[in-house]
Amino acid sequence: MATNEKQKTLVNPQHQPTVAALLSIIPGLGQLYNKRFVKGASLFILFAAFAIVMFNFISSGLVGLVTLGEIPREHDSRVFLSEGILSLIFLAFFLTIYYLNIMDAYKDAKRIQLGWTVPNIREGFKNAWDTSFPYILISPGLFLLIFVVVFPLLFMVFLAFTNYSLYNAPPRHLLSWVGFENFIRLFSIQEWRTAFVNVLSWTLIWTFVATSLQIALALFLAIIVNDKRIKFKKLIRTVFILPWAVPAFVTIIIFSAxxxxxxxAINLQIIEPLFNTRIPWLQNAFWTKVALIMIQVWLGFPFVFALFTGVLQSISSDWYEAADIDGANRWQKFKNITFPHVMFATAPLLIMQYSFNFNNFNIIYLFNQGGPAVRGQTAGGTDILISWIYGLTFDNQQYNMAAAISIILGLMVATFAFFQFRRTRSFKEEGNF
Structure with missing residues (x-):
C-alpha cells in the first residue's frame, strides 16, 4: 500500500535515476539522458581532455612513485617522488569530479521523476553560476593550499618511509622504500632513542613551564593594572606591551649577548658583583634552559597581558559588588568570577600559545643553536623537536629520520590541540556554561 502511494507521487516514473548514474560511468551520458545536453557535452569534453592530457603523466608518475627510479646517476628519485605525489593529487581531483558527475546525474534524474522541468540553456547557466559562485571564489585559495601546504606535507610524509640520507642521496643513489624502518630505528637504537627521549622531555617541560609562567605573569599584571586604585593605567599598559612591539629575533639576539x-652584562654587572661567580649560561645545558624560559616569559607575556586586560575590563562590576555583599574575600572573587571569565574568553588563544611554544624554533636556534652540544648525540642540550629536526635536515642530512620525527611531532600537536579545543567551554553551547 505504501509503495503504491509512493508511486502515485512520481510524475515521470519511467525516468530511472539508477540508469542515469550507470550511464554517467562515461561522464556526460547521464546528463544527456536527463536532457541536460549542454551540461552533458561540456562534461564529456572536459573529462576527455583531462584524460588525454594527463593520462601519461599520471600513469608514469604512479609507476615512478612505486619504483623511485631504476638507473642510478640518471634518475633522480626526488623528481620521481614529486611527480608521483602530483599524480596522486590530480588523480584524487579527477575521482572527486567523477563521483560528483555521477551524483549530479542521479539527483537530476530523481528530480525529473518528481516532475522537475529541465531548464533551458539560459536558466541552466544562471542556476549553475548561482550554485558554483562560492566555489569559484574559494578555488584559488584551495589550489594554493594544495600546492603550497598539502604537497610539501605529503612529500615529507613519503620521505619518512624511504632511506634518504647523506650517504644515500640522489641522483648518485636511488632511494628505496623501507616501510616503518625509520620509526623502528628511532625507538630501538640506543643513540636515537636516548636523543628522542631527552629532546621530547625537554620539549614538554619547555612548553608547559615557559607558557604557564608567561600566562601567570600576564594574569597577575593584568589584575594589578585593572585595580581601581592604580593610576596612569594607559602608560603602564603601554610599557608592558613594549616587549611585544620589538621584533622577537632582535630581542633574542640582544639577550644572547x-x-x-x-x-x-648579566654575568659581569649582576651575578659576579653579588655572588662572586659567573654562571655558564651558554655552556651548561641546565642554565641555558633557565635562560631560555626567562626570555620566553619576557617575549610572551605582553600578548597574553593585552588579552587579559581587555577581558577584565569587560567583566561587570556588579558581579564584584554582589560578591562583596555576600562577604567574599579577594581569593573567592578571583576564583569564582575573574578566573572563569578570563579563561572562558581566552582559552582557545591560550591553547595556541602552548602549541606555538611547542614549535618555537626561533628562540631555541637564535639564542644558542640548541646547544650546548651533547657527546654522542645528534641533538643539542636545549634542542626541542622542531630545532632537532632542523639540525637533522640541514646539518646532518638525515632527511628520512627528520621526516619521521616530523610526523610524530605533527601528530602530537594536532592531537593535543584537538582534544583541548573540544574540552574548551568557549566552544560549547552557551546553555552549558
Missing part, C-alpha cells in the same frame, strides 16, 4: 658567559 647579555647572557654571554664571558662578556655578558
Amino acid at each position: 647579555l647572557f654571554n658567559d664571558n662578556f655578558g
Whole structure:
C-alpha cells in the first residue's frame, strides 16, 4: 500500500535515476539522458581532455612513485617522488569530479521523476553560476593550499618511509622504500632513542613551564593594572606591551649577548658583583634552559597581558559588588568570577600559545643553536623537536629520520590541540556554561 502511494507521487516514473548514474560511468551520458545536453557535452569534453592530457603523466608518475627510479646517476628519485605525489593529487581531483558527475546525474534524474522541468540553456547557466559562485571564489585559495601546504606535507610524509640520507642521496643513489624502518630505528637504537627521549622531555617541560609562567605573569599584571586604585593605567599598559612591539629575533639576539658567559652584562654587572661567580649560561645545558624560559616569559607575556586586560575590563562590576555583599574575600572573587571569565574568553588563544611554544624554533636556534652540544648525540642540550629536526635536515642530512620525527611531532600537536579545543567551554553551547 505504501509503495503504491509512493508511486502515485512520481510524475515521470519511467525516468530511472539508477540508469542515469550507470550511464554517467562515461561522464556526460547521464546528463544527456536527463536532457541536460549542454551540461552533458561540456562534461564529456572536459573529462576527455583531462584524460588525454594527463593520462601519461599520471600513469608514469604512479609507476615512478612505486619504483623511485631504476638507473642510478640518471634518475633522480626526488623528481620521481614529486611527480608521483602530483599524480596522486590530480588523480584524487579527477575521482572527486567523477563521483560528483555521477551524483549530479542521479539527483537530476530523481528530480525529473518528481516532475522537475529541465531548464533551458539560459536558466541552466544562471542556476549553475548561482550554485558554483562560492566555489569559484574559494578555488584559488584551495589550489594554493594544495600546492603550497598539502604537497610539501605529503612529500615529507613519503620521505619518512624511504632511506634518504647523506650517504644515500640522489641522483648518485636511488632511494628505496623501507616501510616503518625509520620509526623502528628511532625507538630501538640506543643513540636515537636516548636523543628522542631527552629532546621530547625537554620539549614538554619547555612548553608547559615557559607558557604557564608567561600566562601567570600576564594574569597577575593584568589584575594589578585593572585595580581601581592604580593610576596612569594607559602608560603602564603601554610599557608592558613594549616587549611585544620589538621584533622577537632582535630581542633574542640582544639577550644572547647579555647572557654571554664571558662578556655578558648579566654575568659581569649582576651575578659576579653579588655572588662572586659567573654562571655558564651558554655552556651548561641546565642554565641555558633557565635562560631560555626567562626570555620566553619576557617575549610572551605582553600578548597574553593585552588579552587579559581587555577581558577584565569587560567583566561587570556588579558581579564584584554582589560578591562583596555576600562577604567574599579577594581569593573567592578571583576564583569564582575573574578566573572563569578570563579563561572562558581566552582559552582557545591560550591553547595556541602552548602549541606555538611547542614549535618555537626561533628562540631555541637564535639564542644558542640548541646547544650546548651533547657527546654522542645528534641533538643539542636545549634542542626541542622542531630545532632537532632542523639540525637533522640541514646539518646532518638525515632527511628520512627528520621526516619521521616530523610526523610524530605533527601528530602530537594536532592531537593535543584537538582534544583541548573540544574540552574548551568557549566552544560549547552557551546553555552549558
